[in-house]
Amino acid sequence: MPDSGYPWPIETTRLDNGLRVVVSEDRTAPAVAVNLWYDVGSRHEPAGQTGFAHLFEHLMFEGSVNVAKTEHMKLIQGSGGSLNATTNPDRTNYFETVPAEHLELALWLEADRMGGLVPALTQETLDNQRDVVKNERRQRYENVPYGDAWLRLLPLLYPPGHPYHHATIGSMADLNAADLATFQAFHRTYYAPDNAVLTVVGDTTATEVFALARRYFGAIPARGDIPAAPDGHTVTSTGRPAVETVTAEVPAARVYVAHRTHPFGSPGYDVATVAATVLGSGRGSRLYQRLADGERLAQPDLVGAYGVDLAHAPAPLIATATARPGVSAERLAAGVAEVVDELATVPVTSAELDRAKALLSTAWWRQMATVDGRADALGRYATQFGDPAKTADRLSGWLSVTAGQIAELAADVLTPADRVTLTYLPEETP
Numbered sequence: 001m002p003d004s005g006y007p008w009p010i011e012t013t014r015l016d017n018g019l020r021v022v023v024s025e026d027r028t029a030p031a032v033a034v035n036l037w038y039d040v041g042s043r044h045e046p047a048g049q050t051g052f053a054h055l056f057e058h059l060m061f062e063g064s065v066n067v068a069k070t071e072h073m074k075l076i077q078g079s080g081g082s083l084n085a086t087t088n089p090d091r092t093n094y095f096e097t098v099p100a101e102h103l104e105l106a107l108w109l110e111a112d113r114m115g116g117l118v119p120a121l122t123q124e125t126l127d128n129q130r131d132v133v134k135n136e137r138r139q140r141y142e143n144v145p146y147g148d149a150w151l152r153l154l155p156l157l158y159p160p161g162h163p164y165h166h167a168t169i170g171s172m173a174d175l176n177a178a179d180l181a182t183f184q185a186f187h188r189t190y191y192a193p194d195n196a197v198l199t200v201v202g203d204t205t206a207t208e209v210f211a212l213a214r215r216y217f218g219a220i221p222a223r224g225d226i227p228a229a230p231d232g233h234t235v236t237s238t239g240r241p242a243v244e245t246v247t248a249e250v251p252a253a254r255v256y257v258a259h260r261t262h263p264f265g266s267p268g269y270d271v272a273t274v275a276a277t278v279l280g281s282g283r284g285s286r287l288y289q290r291l292a293d294g295e296r297l298a299q300p301d302l303v304g305a306y307g308v309d310l311a312h313a314p315a316p317l318i319a320t321a322t323a324r325p326g327v328s329a330e331r332l333a334a335g336v337a338e339v340v341d342e343l344a345t346v347p348v349t350s351a352e353l354d355r356a357k358a359l360l361s362t363a364w365w366r367q368m369a370t371v372d373g374r375a376d377a378l379g380r381y382a383t384q385f386g387d388p389a390k391t392a393d394r395l396s397g398w399l400s401v402t403a404g405q406i407a408e409l410a411a412d413v414l415t416p417a418d419r420v421t422l423t424y425l426p427e428e429t430p
Contacts, residue, residue, distance in 0.1 A: 059126070093376065255321055314413075
């Protein structure tokens with residue numbers, strides 16, 4: 001296996017207003033990746049404000065004090081760069097990759113929308129982006145077969161009041177009910193320099209980036225009293241499985257079997273990640289070998305397992321399979337459950353373990369091979385664990401997992417008593 005250490009330099013500083021700045025110099029190509037992580041996601045949203053973090057992912061492209069609506073995108077793309085943003089339960093991030101000579105432009109644009117969005121935010125812009133989010137919900141969740149599975153799994157995995165109980169898309173009722181002042185207050189609360197990490201990777205120096213960060217971000221005042229998200233690390237077990245069956249316009253029966261494991265970044269979640277790879281990654285996985293190739297219960301391209309990298313609660317491991325024609329949902333669900341249960345009783349072989357670690361190593365190095373992938377990883381570990389260098393721990397954690405640890409994890413948390421089963425049934429054809 002390759003060395004799991006982070007082979008590039010990392011330098012950090014913190015501005016007087018609390019902004020953490022991370023720089024990793026790489027002269028391989030004349031490009032730089034800028035990645036800004038805000039420590040705000042759907043788990044931070046108070047009752048009645050679900051969907052706010054995701055809506056701001058859209059609003060941050062709609063103009064600020066010195067940048068007109070959609071101009072941020074035009075300036076980056078016109079400079080030969082690319083950009084995007086994402087939101088999840090734990091954080092929101094904004095990122096662009098540009099030719100190195102346009103680093104200053106990218107930093108100025110990010111600073112302007114951090115410190116200058118609220119004065120430029122209008123009721124018209126807010127209403128427009130609310131409609132965009134509604135369309136996104138319809139296109140991604142409501143009008144796609146099995147599209148609302150994540151919306152259904154979260155409430156089954158995490159009880160009411162838990163910070164992960166609701167998805168980032170949020171409630172349309174909450175978004176419609178909030179006025180402009182409420183959204184402005186949300187931005188002032190969370191989109192502050194002392195709640196953010198700025199990461200730059202590529203053809204630059206720490207000296208240059210630190211100077212530019214002070215120039216453009218240094219005058220933005222710190223928030224100071226950013227409210228902490230509710231604690232979600234404890235989820236009380238009910239001692240009985242949770243089951244939901246949905247009849248919908250889907251082409252075939254599909255089953256999701258989910259369990260709460262350990263928080264992302266913990267040794268237990270490293271074990272869960274390797275276990276999920278053994279269970280459901282590719283044609284050599286247990287689910288594929290048993291259900292698709294062996295018993296021929298599942299469609300070959302629609303069987304798998306994966307973990308969801310949630311950092312502040314027991315993160316889920318999800319196994320899924322879609323039935324072949326003529327296979328009942330009950331038989332498919334039983335088959336998936338049998339394969340999951342066998343992780344505790346049928347030891348993972350050395351060949352299975354080596355295969356899983358090879359797949360995970362390839363995925364890790366593929367991310368590290370790009371400046372934007374590295375910038376996102378460094379920003380993540382600086383935000384969630386306080387140290388960007390801990391990025392290297394992810395691969396080394398996977399490589400240290402043993403077959404015995406997988407069996408222990410399965411016996412401890414992948415139990416039928418704590419299982420969530422979500423089943424989709426196709427509507428009967430008249």
